[in-house]
Structure formats: C-alpha cells, structure tokens
C-alpha cells in the first residue's frame with residue numbers, strides 16, 4: 001500500500017470506478033493509500049429503483065456490498081458520512097468526531113432531491129432516491145389498497161388511492177408506469193371492493209413535454225402510453241406550493257392526492273455546494289478538462305477531482321454533461337486512469353465523452369431506447385432495456401439474480417405482501433383515519449384511471 005493518501009468520497013457509479021481503477025493497477029496501489037468513504041456500505045443501482053418500488057426486482061439484487069469490492073481491489077473502506085470538507089487543511093470531517101486527511105481528494109457524492117425552495121415540497125411529499133424510498137412507496141401502495149378495501153364509501157377509496165407524481169422526467173414516468181403495472185396486474189384483481197375508477201395517478205411536469213431529455217417522438221410515445229393506461233399528464237405547469245395532501249399549480253389549480261411523490265430534480269449535497277469553489281447555478285462544481293475542481297477564479301486545484309452528479313463539465317455542444325450514471329461511470333474511470341498515469345509519472349489526459357443514448361422503462365410491457373443512434377420503442381425496447389441493465393450490473397451474482405427476477409416477472413404477477421410495520425409507511429393521522437361510513441367523505445380527485453376498466 002502506497003504512502004500518498006487518496007480519499008474517495010462516495011462509492012456510487014463514479015467513486016466505484018475510481019476505486020476499481022486504482023485497485024486494478026499494482027503501480028497505483030504502490031503509490032496511493034486509498035480510502036473509500038460512503039455513508040452506506042453498499043452500492044445501489046439506481047436505474048432499477050422504479051422496478052424495486054413495485055417488487056418487480058428484489059431489493060437486495062440491486063445493491064452490491066462495498067466491502068466486497070474493497071477487499072477484491074485491496075483498498076480500504078469505511079462507512080461514514082462526510083460532514084464538511086476542509087480544502088485548505090486537506091481534511092474531511094466525518095460523523096462521530098472523526099477526521100480523515102488526504103493528499104488527493106475525489107468528490108463523488110452524487111446528488112440529493114432538489115425541492116427548488118418550493119414551500120411545503122420537502123415536508124409534504126415523498127422523495128424517490130434511495131432503496132428505502134422505493135421500499136416505502138411499494139409498502140405504502142399496498143397498505144393503502146388494504147385500507148381502501150375496508151373503506152365505507154367509494155369517495156374514501158378514491159381519496160386513499162390518489163397519487164400525484166411531481167416531475168415528469170425519466171424517474172417520474174418510470175415510477176408511474178411501474179405503479180400502473182402493479183395496480184392493474186396484481187392489486188385490482190385481488191381487492192374485490194376496489195375498481196379501476198377508484199385509482200388515480202397524475203404526473204405534473206413543468207416543461208412542455210415528459211422526459212424532456214429524450215427526442216420529441218419518444219416523449220410523445222411515453223405520454224401516449226401513460227395516458228392510454230389511465231395516467232393524467234399535466235404539462236407546462238410548475239408546482240408552486242404543497243400542503244398536506246394538496247399540490248398547488250401556477251395556474252391556480254389544486255390537486256388533491258393522498259400520496260405525493262417528488263421526482264422533480266436533483267442537486268449536489270450541501271457538503272459539496274458549501275465548498276469555496278466555482279459552482280454552476282444548481283450547485284455542481286465546475287471542473288477543468290481533467291475533471292479537477294476549479295476555484296472561484298477558475299484556477300484548477302491539482303489535488304481535488306470531482307466526478308458524476310457533483311461535477312459540471314461542458315460537452316462539445318456547450319451544454320453540461322447530464323447527471324446520469326453513464327456520465328458518472330466515464331468520469332470516474334477517467335479520473336481513476338489519470339491517477340494510475342500519475343503513479344507511473346505520466347501526464348493526465350483530458351476527458352472526452354459522448355453519451356451513448358438513453359433507456360426509459362415503462363414497466364414490463366414497453367420501453368423507449370435510443371442507443372448509438374438506433375431508436376426503438378415498444379416490447380423490443382423492453383428487451384433491450386432488460387439486457388442493457390443486466391450487463392451493467394456489478395458482478396455475475398447480481399446479473400444472475402436480476403435476470404431471474406425479470407424472467408419470473410414475465411410469467412407471474414407482483415407479490416402483494418406488505419411486510420413493513422404500518423407506522424413506518426403511514427403518518428399518525430393516516431393510521432387513525434376514520435373509514436366508517438358515517439364520516440362525511442372528503443373531496444376526492446377523479447383521475448383519468450377512472451376511464452379505464454379493470455380488464456383493459
């Protein structure tokens with residue numbers, strides 16, 4: 001193990017690649033004493049989170065233990081949270097009054113949910129960013145079906161089963177599509193008192209089309225697909241305020257929903273936005289062509305690299321590289337390669353990268369894919385989606401587990417068991433909600449799912 005301290009903060013898509021590159025090179029291991037720090041002790045494969053949220057893929061199958069990687073690659077790992085980074089003293093403050101020094105630092109801390117300062121958004125909506133968020137959403141949907149089955153009136157059923165998803169980007173539409181699959185294929189046939197007209201799913205998107213990062217024809221395909229299956233899509237309307245079970249839009253409308261999920265955007269965590277560096281408006285750190293952090297005067301810091309969702313780097317057309325897994329992977333492997341070159345006394349290479357395309361999953365019936373200029377939508381695209389993400393999974397075991405999940409899910413419906421404690425998925429007020437017939441039914445939202453019937 002080398003003598004120079006390399007500290008990698010974050011073991012996600014970007015940080016993992018840095019650590020793997022160092023671990024693979026004997027010269028780099030002889031130069032760097034590498035420590036990977038992550039607040040979790042696992043890597044999570046985000047693209048399959050919406051599938052986890054409905055049980056189409058098992059929770060454990062999309063996580064990979066960071067300790068396994070660390071021991072295979074001969075680097076050190078600790079599970080702790082970075083609280084503050086002192087660039088001048090070259091130290092990172094961690095929980096439990098711990099500190100880690102560094103000679104070279106890689107910041108790969110990903111992103112957190114961005115509420116854009118919208119009043120009530122953080123307090124009254126549920127984020128969709130972590131394994132725990134996905135598990136809670138699934139448990140909540142099933143729990144609400146159990147409650148609705150016992151409800152005294154149709155109005156109560158409609159109220160309990162009203163969902164709003166704020167944000168019609170990739171995550172928002174994927175969550176909506178998976179949710180619909182679970183509702184139609186699994187839940188409606190098993191809950192005799194509940195009819196499709198009791199369930200409403202609404203997506204609110206501030207832009208003029210859903211999945212604005214996709215080509216226009218794919219946006220139209222996704223919107224048509226969702227609307228045909230009963231999702232109400234509201235475009236070109238910003239959320240201005242959120243209250244308990246109510247979303248206010250800029251046109252003055254208010255949408256009632258028992259569950260509001262926030263998928264409207266992400267930003268780097270506070271520990272990154274607080275750094276005295278050059279940032280772009282959403283808080284990402286500006287980096288030079290070798291992915292070194294730029295100070296407020298635009299001068300690169302030789303010993304600080306930033307990758308993934310935390311890094312703002314222009315691509316050829318002047319726009320910033322999007323906050324995507326493929327960007328993080330390429331940035332991480334590039335910084336890793338440059339650190340290996342540095343260990344061998346060679347000069348750093350500039351970062352160049354063109355995105356390969358995108359894959360948007362619409363549940364088990366469809367997807368849209370644009371890869372290397374080839375555009376496909378429909379069932380064939382679903383196969384491309386399943387295969388592409390299988391290849392990207394970390395390790396053969398995870399690939400096998402997810403492949404079995406996909407096959408099982410093609411043949412069988414979702415599992416409708418709800419194994420979490422009720423108090424972890426419902427608030428106190430929801431737990432004690434009166435469902436008796438004598439209660440005056442509250443105003444309910446008539447969602448577009450009401451137009452579909454159970455068999456369609």
Ligand SMILES: Cc1cc2nc3c(=O)[nH]c(=O)nc-3n(C[C@H](O)[C@H](O)[C@H](O)COP(=O)(O)OP(=O)(O)OC[C@H]3O[C@@H](n4cnc5c(N)ncnc54)[C@H](O)[C@@H]3O)c2cc1C
Nearest residue numbers: 010012013014039046047081082110308309323324325328
């Ligand atoms: C639901 C969802 C679906 C997505 N789907 C896709 C998709 O289909 N395709 C695609 O390309 N991209 C997708 N993305 C985006 C993609 O996951 C991110 O762009 C990518 O993860 C960024 O990589 P990263 O290394 O910057 O951060 P991450 O992979 O998020 O890793 C950051 C790591 O830092 C750790 N961390 C954070 N804060 C601290 C701290 N203070 N101290 C210590 N550790 C910390 C975290 O635990 C995490 O392990 C999706 C994201 C989400 C949330």
